[in-house]
Amino acid sequence: MTHTRRVRNLVSASSLVLLTAFFVQTAPLPASAAGGLTSPSIVLYDDCDFHPIRFDLELPEYTDGFSADINIYGPDGLEAGSGFVYGDGSDGAGTEEVFMCDDPRPGRYRLQAEVEACDYDYNCFDYVVDGSSFNLRYPRSRTLIKATSGQRHRIAVTVKEERPRGYFTTDSYNTVVLEKKQGKRWARVSRGYTDARGVARFNGPNKPGRETFRARVIFDSDDDVMNSTSRPLTLS
Template identity: 30%
Template structure:
């Protein structure tokens, strides 16, 4: 920018500098808004008979905004919304935190998904919630039934009979415990197929199922724990009956 002809000396120089500054400001782009985002996470869940609290954690960056709102939704493996949570800075929420979600054993096993949406602008906070909201990357966690296990033993008694005993355990929060009430089927190998030793399943009282049966020496047997609503089934090792 050229100084006016009627300005001389220091005034002309000052006018020139001012013109350059104004031109630079006009050409400079508007400052970009800092990016917002965040992450979520949850541990794997084992379904037990008793209820348990599972932590759903988040960590966000509101891009320097002092007011923000985070919405989380939890989806089961079928895509149904199970539960939702909201963290709001105006309610004292921090940019990192944890929600507790309750699992009581009847939930659907499989891959669960955590979806998050972060609002950190005036528009989505006060005028249009659908505008200016940033979607967080999905996170997933696995939900599965508890495991079971069976250990089979056999003892020969009078009359060519055997006592088959299956000790059954189940996975619990405090460790492996006797699986009381488990349904156990004793099987024997006939040719290349497994067949029931008796037609009915036996109930493991106190985690132990017993069967007395006349069987030929050399018969191969095993115990099969039937699956329950929130417990996997299992199969013992194969045992060959001896004299």
Template identity: 40%
Template sequence: MRLQAFMLALVASSVLAPVTPAHAAGGAVQSPDGVLWQCHEHNYRYQIELPPGAYGWSADVTISGPDGLEVSTDYLYDDENPTHGTSSFQICSFEMAGRYTVSTDVEWHDYDYNSSSFSLPDAYFKMRDPKTRTSLTAAPRKPRPNAVVKFRVVSKDERPNGYFGTSYASVVLEVKAGNKWKRIGRKSATNQRGVVTLRARYTGGRKAVRARTLGTDSASGSTSRIVKFR
């Protein structure tokens, strides 16, 4: 009877004893989608949650391309970085378009310099090839037959912070002939601000004219709005 009573008391004691949960280290990383343009710094946000008693920490950040190969890295540590904030890594236009992966390994130590480590959940973002924009204006808008019309073409390419004039972009003027577009004159190049002025003679009648920026290995082509003459 004494043995049974002792065992019951022991079971009751183990059931009622409070359990203190261990603080789970963790955090998160987030990076926006972007455009592949030359070599530039691509920002990302991070948050690192350290357990109680952590004295110092560092984080290795690895960025892998769509093919799984490493394309860039970043390194965070307590002397220079808070446990949450914004940092960046370099990415260049010769990398592949597609989905990228951000992997983060955190190492921390206590006051006795005992080290431990953990990994944050992978983050994903997409990089794509830049686009272009083409605009076209004409003067005069109501020319007489045989008059010379000036066409102002502006070509812009997409960059991490928006669209900007493309230096020496290849552009052409086209006139609609039936159901097809026919080139007017030769291919031309924009100046350093992405602008070029072209001239063409108006032969009379209804005409529809557009400008087109030719695509390159790093950017797609684009077409302007149609300017109509009657």
């Protein structure tokens, strides 16, 4: 009688251990889990390019393998780019280059990852990692104005565009507007275009007096470069 009771107790204890282990291994992950997705601000030099995304998927410690779709959502809420990562073990951190194309627009973009994590027994669970947002902008420009004196002032305006390694002179046929200050407002006095060296030239005033000018570059909408205005230049 004692032997039978002892066997029943051992069977019950073993069943409890197995049942507990089963629930530990198959407990579902939350629909949205902690983790991190970050990206630096992006300058849109090209319509199509790869952009670095830093990810930490916070995988469960019993994970044997994982895969994740990393998605970028634009200001309009639509998907603007995606990437795919996978690996073994429970280390779900790294960097992935996500491809963006189809003429992305400036604004705030949001990151999100759809993760599948599997344990050693091939029990797989899906969850979502919400990331931070980042800013995407067009390259900036710089407009520099200077003048040479003589019988008549000559005004030279140099336009430079932001590139990955700094600012470099723009190309030909970009519109430059020369403006003169009249009271508290600026009035357009001339219009020109940059040459092959990124310079637009204007004839300044030939009469005595103190006058202040500035220059603005206006890029075509399909150039995807931000307009800029020079500092004021006073001639006398």
